[in-house]
Amino acid sequence: MTALTAPPKRPVRPTRPHNRKPEPERHGGDVMFAIINYTVFALLVVLCAYPFYYLIINSISANDVSALGDVRLWPIDVHLDNYKEVFKLNGLPLAAVVSIARTVIGTVFTVLASAFLGFMFTQKKMWARQFWYRFIIITMYFSAGLIPVFIIMKNLGLTNNFWVYVLPFIVQPFFIILVKTFVESMPESLQEAAELDGANIVQIFFRVYLPNMTPILATVAIFSAVAQWNSFQDTLIYITDQSLYTLQYLLYMFINQASSLAQAAQNAGGDLSGIVSAATSQTPTSIRMTVSVIVVLPIIFIYPLFQRFFVKGIMLGAVKG
Incomplete structure (x- = not known):
């Protein structure tokens, strides 16, 4: 009589732990x-x-x-006749080049200056660090006024000079505060390790800290670019050379002359000095709307490129971690 043998048991596979947390019940x-x-x-x-x-x-x-x-x-x-007529403005291509150049160059200089000064004001070895920091910050609260500033610009030879768009805006106390606070939130071990490897202060800034400042530098770049692009008062005050007119100032003059240009465009029998065609029926309202769109659209398209850095840069640059 043969013994009955039980069928072999299949190995039981271990079940994976269920790590998913139960979804909380949502009440009314x-x-x-x-x-x-x-x-x-x-x-x-x-x-x-x-x-x-x-x-x-x-x-x-x-x-x-x-x-x-x-x-x-x-x-x-x-x-689209309004846009066609605005783009017929005399000097518009050159004014656009000037605006783009001041925005790009001014933003680059402002970002580099803010990054370097913000970094240097965190260095305890810097001579009279607290004095120079307060000396720059106090300019946020006091201004010499329009006439003294104009006299200084004239004596420096910056009137009717492209660099009047760039040099006065390089050092911005608010941006320096943001960068300084951001650098203070970074670990000091980065600089200590670089110093052990023999790096000097300039090498530490460009090779160690600057590549890690992307969020706050993008934030500074947004603020600076918007301010440079929208500015027209400096052209009004310091510039009389038409070859240095910015796009915003040219369009600003166009808006101020909207009523007369619109009336002349309706009554003229030919080309009105290349400004407004007689075939148009522009009104002051249509001119203002068209010019506003032209000025605002570049910023609307550029801002999303930096938006992902904006919130992080503001949060890390505003609160010391």
Whole structure:
């Protein structure tokens, strides 16, 4: 009689631990809060975006309808004649080059100066560090005034000079404070290790700290670029040479002459000195809307490129960790 043998047991595979946390139950109050939260933020998005949308639809709508204020939600009788006429402005290409050059060069110099000074003011070995830091910061609260500043610029030979757009804005106390606070949040071991390897202060700045300052430097670059691009008062005060006019100042003059240009464009029988064509029916409102769109659009397209660094740079540069 043969013995009965039990069938071999299959090896039991170990089950993986279930690490997923159970989702918390959402009560009625939480759902209501989420609905209100999303609704409020959606309204804020609409409130922020609508002014730009309003400018665009009015700049491409029928000028007579836009002048009456009847364009609110969507464009009416879409056309691009306003942009064609603005781009016919005498000196516009050169003014655009000047604006781009001052924005790029001015931003680069401001970022480098802010980074270096912010770094140096964290160095305990720097001679009279606290004095020089306070000496720069105090300029945030006191100004000599327009006339003394103009006299200084004239004596330095910066009137009717491209560098008047760059040099006065290189040292910005607010940016220096942001960078200094950001550097203080970085570990001191970075500098100690570099000093052990024989690096001097310049090498430590360019090779160790500067590559790690990307968030705060992007933040400074945004602030500086926007300020440089939108500035026109320095052209009004220091520049009389038309070859150094910026795009914003040229468009500023165009807006100030909007009423006369629009009337002349309707009555002229030919080309009005290359400024406004007689075939147009521009109004002061259409001119203002079109110029505003031209000035704002470059910043709108550039800002998203730096936006991912913006919040991190502000948070780390504003609070010492």
